Amino acid sequence: xxxxxxxxxxxxxxxxxxxxxxxxxxxxxxxxxxxxxxxxxxxxxxxxxxxxxxxxxxxxxxxxxxxxxxxxxxxxxxxxxxxxxxxxxxxxxxxxxxxxxxxxxxxxxxxxxxxxxxxxxxxxxxxxxxxxxxxxxxxxxxxxxxxxxxxxxxxxxxxxxxxxxxxxxxxxxxxxxxxxxxxxxxxxxxxxxxxxxxxxxxxxxxxxxxxxxxxxxxxxxxxxxxxxxxxxxxxxxxxxxxxxxxxxxxxxxxxxxxxxxxxxxxxxxxxxxxxxxxxxxxxxxxxxxxxxxxxxxxxxxxxxxxxxxxxxxxxxxxxxxxxxxxxxxxxxxxxxxxxxxxxxxxxxxxxxxxxxxxxxxxxxxxxxxxxxxxxxxxxxxxxxxxxxxxxxxxxxxxxxxxxxxxxxx
Amino acid sequence: xxxxxxxxxxxxxxxxxxxxxxxxxxxxxxxxxxxxxxxxxxxxxxxxxxxxxxxxxxxxxxxxxxxxxxxxxxxxxxxxxxxxxxxxxxxxxxxx
Ligand code: SF4
Ligand code: SF4
Numbered sequence: 344x345x346x347x348x349x350x351x352x353x354x355x356x357x358x359x360x361x362x363x364x365x366x367x368x369x370x371x372x373x374x375x376x377x378x379x380x381x382x383x384x385x386x387x388x389x390x391x392x393x394x395x396x397x398x399x400x401x402x403x404x405x406x407x408x409x410x411x412x413x414x415x416x417x418x419x420x421x422x423x424x425x426x427x428x429x430x431x432x433x434x435x436x437x438x439x440x441x442x443x444x445x446x447x448x449x450x451x452x453x454x455x456x457x458x459x460x461x462x463x464x465x466x467x468x469x470x471x472x473x474x475x476x477x478x479x480x481x482x483x484x485x486x487x488x489x490x491x492x493x494x495x496x497x498x499x500x501x502x503x504x505x506x507x508x509x510x511x512x513x514x515x516x517x518x519x520x521x522x523x524x525x526x527x528x529x530x531x532x533x534x535x536x537x538x539x540x541x542x543x544x545x546x547x548x549x550x551x552x553x554x555x556x557x558x559x560x561x562x563x564x565x566x567x568x569x570x571x572x573x574x575x576x577x578x579x580x581x582x583x584x585x586x587x588x589x590x591x592x593x594x595x596x597x598x599x600x601x602x603x604x605x606x607x608x609x610x611x612x613x614x615x616x617x618x619x620x621x622x623x624x625x626x627x628x629x630x631x632x633x634x635x636x637x638x639x640x641x642x643x644x645x646x647x648x649x650x651x652x653x654x655x656x657x658x659x660x661x662x663x664x665x666x667x668x669x670x671x672x673x674x675x676x677x678x679x680x681x682x683x684x685x686x687x688x689x690x691x692x693x694x695x696x697x698x699x700x701x702x703x704x705x706x707x708x709x710x711x712x713x714x715x716x717x718x719x720x721x722x723x724x725x726x727x728x729x730x731x732x733x734x735x736x737x738x739x740x741x742x743x744x745x746x747x748x749x750x751x752x
Numbered sequence: 753x754x755x756x757x758x759x760x761x762x763x764x765x766x767x768x769x770x771x772x773x774x775x776x777x778x779x780x781x782x783x784x785x786x787x788x789x790x791x792x793x794x795x796x797x798x799x800x801x802x803x804x805x806x807x808x809x810x811x812x813x814x815x816x817x818x819x820x821x822x823x824x825x826x827x828x829x830x831x832x833x834x835x836x837x838x839x840x841x842x843x844x845x846x847x848x
Contacts, residue, residue, distance in 0.1 A: 442753055501753050541758055549758040556767050559755075566755050 347521045352483045352513040353378030355520045356422075356448055359487045361392050362525040363494055363532065366417035369397040369408040373427040374460045375510035376450035380422050394420075402427040406434035406447075413443040414551050416542030418494065418535045421445075424510055425452035425466045432470055439474030439567065441552045444497035444535070445504075446490065451631070451690075452510040453724040461725020462510040463690035464631065468699045474567050476504040476574060477666040479630040481616075483520040484592060486513060488585060489663070491523065492613065495532050495581050500574055509632040509690075511725065521592055531588040571667045575614065578664055582613025605679055608658070614669040615676070620656020623680040625740045627659045628673070628687045628704055633721065633728050634661040637688070640733040656680070657737060665700070670707035677712050684715050686740035688733075688750075690722040697747045715740070718747040726751060765825070773828035775843040779819055783840045786816035790832035790841060798822040799832060 350358070357379050360368075368387075370380040386392040395412075399405035402423050409419040423431060428449055438445045449467050453459040467477060478493060480486035486508045493504035508514060523531075540549060555563055601607040601621070610617040616634075619626070619641050627637050637659040658680055660673065677685060685708065687701040696702070701718035708716060719736045722728040732750050739748065779790075791799040801817040821832075833841040 442757060540756075548761050550761050550763070551758050553757075553759045553764070554767075555757075556769075558767075563755055563757060566753065570753060 345522050345524055347519045349517050350483065350520050350522075351378065351515060351517055352486060352508060353450075353515065354382055355483045355487055355518075355522060356490060356508070356514075357382030357386070358522045359490045360420050361386050362523065362528050363420075363491065364392075364418070364525065364529075365394050365420040367395045367397060367409060367412035367419045368421065369399050369405045369412070369419075370421045370423065371399045371402045371405045371427060373402070373424045375452055375462070375514045376422045376424045376427075376448060378514060379448060379450070383420075402430040403434060406431035406438070409445055409447075410434055410438050410441070410443060413438070413445050414441065414543050416535075416537040416544065418498075419445055420447065422448040422450065424450045425454055425460075428466045429454065429469060432473075435470050435475065436473045437552060438503050440563075442501040442567070443503060444494070444501055446493045446497055447503075447505055448490070449505050449507050450510040450514045451507050459724040460510075462512050462632075463723045463725070464507065464509075465691045465723070467505060467507050468691040468693070470505075471666055471699065474502070474571065475666060476502055476571065476578070476664070477507060478504060478664055479507045479662060480513065481632055481634045481661060481663075483513060483516075483518040485663070487520060487522060488589075488592065491528055491532060492578070492581055492585055494535075495585075496574065496578055498532075498535050499581070500570060500577060502570060502574060507631065512632040523589055523592070527589070531585060575664075575667050575669055575672075578613040578667075580613075585613075610676060612672075614662070614664045614672050616661040616663065617658055617676050617680070618661070619658025619680075621680060623656040623658035623682055625657050625684040625686065625737055626677060626680060626682040627657075627733070627736065627740070628662065628685060628700065629659060629689065630662045630665060630700065631690070633688065633690065634659055636728055636730060637733050640730050640737070643730070658682075662700070665703075668703050668707070670703075673704060673707055674711045677708060677714065682712065682714050684717070684740040684742075686717050686719055686736050688719045688721050688728075688736055690720075690728075692720050692723070701747070715743055717745065720747065720749045721751075723749075768824045770822075770824045770826055773823075773826060773846050775828040775830060776823070776846040777821055777826065777828065777830070777832055777841050778844050779821065779832075780840040780842070781818050783838060784818060784836075785838055786818060787837060788817070788819075789835050789837060790819050793831050793835045794826075795829060795831060796825050796827055798825040 387396040413419045453463045478489045689698040689700040
């Protein structure tokens, strides 16, 4: 196990990918993911890595190159952001439809116009229906964990995975992080060995990505859907195995004493994490780095007393896995803590209606729990989400009405 | 994943696509002049000119090749009918 270091988020991801040992890396530079692939290109140039690094003329090409490489039965990697992911869209759908275990990082960034290079999650929400597993990391260490997990799950289930990290907030900030060694990763994530006849091989010619008539298409799509749903327990299970393999890297600090995780105010599995009061009147649901700020607010309320007290408590429910959507888990936690107000705070909006995460949470809890569910759109285009804003969301979450609100300051 | 979504090369023709057709070309072989135009223009490559039979000894006449349409794949586009120089291909509403 390697020692904790102070690393830039992009470098932490690049070092992790180097130790995961993909055979082919292809990418096109786009802010804010550029540092990741720059580092990977450096490792290759310096003789520290032996993957093929294929320079592409666009993200469409980069995605196509890793699709083709993955179809030959090897491990691949790419990384992108914003317009880059949108340019990949057609290939993104094909990768999932062809059941290729591709892993890419999306350094989440706003989508034009107006042009904006800063962070929000609009880019990935645009391809949420493509059939990929979508993971969201809160901090550097979680990003490292999720990349290793991503390959394990992808190769086990033949489903591609996007690991989402907030652009700049994670990619360009420095934090303490440990990178598991190549040897330790290999113990958890063995070499990729696709089954014969499922990949392109001159000795055993097969056609991949062929057409399917109305007689078969629907069953194939349904299987992709069903397999994504059945990935939920696998993600939980693999996360537990990861915890066992790297015990020092994943457990969040215990908030307080208690015999069950919920009494301690902490639930943590591969799908989600709950942090806060075991009895929480108000629960904020969020994803990614903003959860760190929300935890700060919960901690400050906790130290000023009251917030962890019965009835008036506050908690944050962090989704790590957005697709497949862990509806049952969400309902269970909201029930267990007795949530009366659910505030979904998110950095994306389905223009013309509401935030995509809110729509999912609302649909999931409909008829299952009796709570006000409200939507707060925050942090679009890199707008800072301050503790002050979180406090105002907590206040606004109480009561009915005003379901979708943009909180800009 | 239980459905095998990879396939053997060259197996596309397992899927019979003639069912997409609305109009069906019907060729009057008696008046066909065996020019081969229809076979050359068919975008689905589903008209074959049948090989001429070898002349029997003493027969003296070489039978001309005739077009044969493969209705398993003909989409009924009508290109053959429109290009036939002697207009012996008629497009008729397909009845199933
Ligand atoms: S109708 Fe079209 S597809 Fe059918 S035989 Fe004629 S040219 Fe070919
Ligand atoms: S184009 Fe008309 S005349 Fe020529 S071979 Fe075809 S059917 Fe016969």
